[in-house]
Amino acid sequence: MPRIDEREPLEDLDAAADAYSTALAGADDPARRRLRDEFVGQALPLARRLARRYRGRGELVDDLEQVARLGLVKTVDRYDPERGSFTAYAIVTITGEIKRHFRNHTWGVHVPRSMQDLSLEIARVTNEMTTRLARRPTAEEIAEHLGVDPQEVRRAQTSAAAHSPSSLNAPIGDASGTELGDLFGGGDPALGMVEDAATLQRLLCRLPVRERRMLALRFYGNLSQAEIAEKLGISQMHVSRLLSRALSWLREAMLSDTPPIWTGGDQADHRLRMAVTYDKEAVVACVHGEVDRDNADHLRGELLTAIGDCDRGRGLIIDLAGVPLLGAAGIAVLVAVHEAARVRAVAVRVVGLQPFVAQIVKMSGLRDMLES
Incomplete structure (x- = not known):
């Protein structure tokens, strides 16, 4: 025809x-x-x-x-x-x-019929208004022309992206034969371990300080059992028994909804204690026990009070000889004390650190507080 x-x-x-x-x-x-x-x-x-x-x-x-x-x-x-x-x-x-x-x-993905119709109308009106205005119209101008809500126009414009989705098998344009799907990364195999790591962190806080320190030296410090025994002043066989007991408890706790009771020893010795003494030259704060996130705020308050007592040129000496393990919360306490002392022009020294704690403090940038 x-x-x-x-x-x-x-x-x-x-x-x-x-x-x-x-x-x-x-x-x-x-x-x-x-x-x-x-x-x-x-x-x-x-x-x-x-x-x-x-x-x-x-x-x-x-x-x-x-x-x-x-x-x-x-x-x-x-x-x-x-x-x-x-x-x-x-x-x-x-x-x-x-x-x-x-x-x-023509739609590659299912979109409601009303949204499809509106998308077609928007495309038609956009072409007409672009010719008339010599620019692309805004969503508000299109909505006013069609008598609809601007939010509906934006939603329809977003839905229009589903009209012709790109294929994952589409070549990317080079001669290597690489397809679009090859550019997408795979799943991170370590992502599934995030929840286990968080659970393990909470369970480690339930162990006594000695066991925690031994686990840190073994798996983070990469020390052998003999080296750990030398640091702790016990036999290598005893270190082996303590590590085995701690790992068995962690394994059972990871597989249980309710962590089992630790029967390896009394944890009361790990409670934080601080004694303050005064002399003519300095205020001495002797800290005993583990500093963790549960008691760090209390220790911070006690040390800031001790700074306030440093008058007539007296400095502050923090004796950590009785602290076997210092976590991130303890480091934050020392940083806060350092800043407060600097503002008040009070000299602060940290003495008596055990080797493991001293290494953590040095790596945290608090070397100036250590006793020379």
């Missing part, structure tokens, strides 16, 4: 539809088929114009015209002269067929 120029004058399809309905009433089957074909051919330019409105949206114009012609045939077959204008009915039916085609065949 020859293509009809869209620049030809618009045909009066309403009058043609009335004539078609009148002629159809008294015709036999062969004549009815001939009249139907002639009327469909007469209305084809309308279907073509409606299809051309949706060009440039990822579908071939020829395919859209085929869909429009199918809608035109449905319009002719269903048209009832008693129900109004043929042209209006044809526009609604053909446009509906084209939109249905976009919904069913």
Whole structure:
């Protein structure tokens, strides 16, 4: 069938539809088929114009015209002269067929029908307003033109990204044959251990200081059992028994909802204690026990009070000889005391550190507080 120029004058399809309905009433089957074909051919330019409105949206114009012609045939077959204008009915039916085609065949991901229709309207209005305004319209301007909420426009624009999703098998453009999916990283195998690490950290706080220190020296300090025994002043066999007992308890606790009771010894000796003495030259604070996050605030308050007592040029001496293990909370206490003493111009020295604690303090940048 020859293509009809869209620049030809618009045909009066309403009058043609009335004539078609009148002629159809008294015709036999062969004549009815001939009249139907002639009327469909007469209305084809309308279907073509409606299809051309949706060009440039990822579908071939020829395919859209085929869909429009199918809608035109449905319009002719269903048209009832008693129900109004043929042209209006044809526009609604053909446009509906084209939109249905976009919904069913061009969206790569399921999007609600109302959002699909709105996305198509936004695309059409955006093209029209871009031509008129010589710039891309804002969501507020599009919403005002369509009479919808700007938030709905933004949501529809976001949904439009699901229209043609990229394939993970698409080549990235080089000669290596690499596909888009190859650029995505794999899962981190250590990610599943985060929860176990957090649980282990809480369980370690339940162990006595000696056991905790031994585990730190063995698995973080990479010391052998003989080296640990030398530091603690016990036999290597005793270190082996203590490590085995601590690891067995941790293993059982990791597999239980309720941690078992530690039966390896009394933990009362690990409670924090501090004694303060005064002389003419300094205030001496002797700390005993483990400094952890549960008692760090109390120790901070006691040491800040001791700084306040340093008058007439007296300094502060912090004796940590009785502290076998100093955690991050204890380091934070020393940092706070150092800053407070600097503001008050009070000299602070830390003495009596055990080797393991001294190493932690030095690595924390508090070397100036240590006794020279």
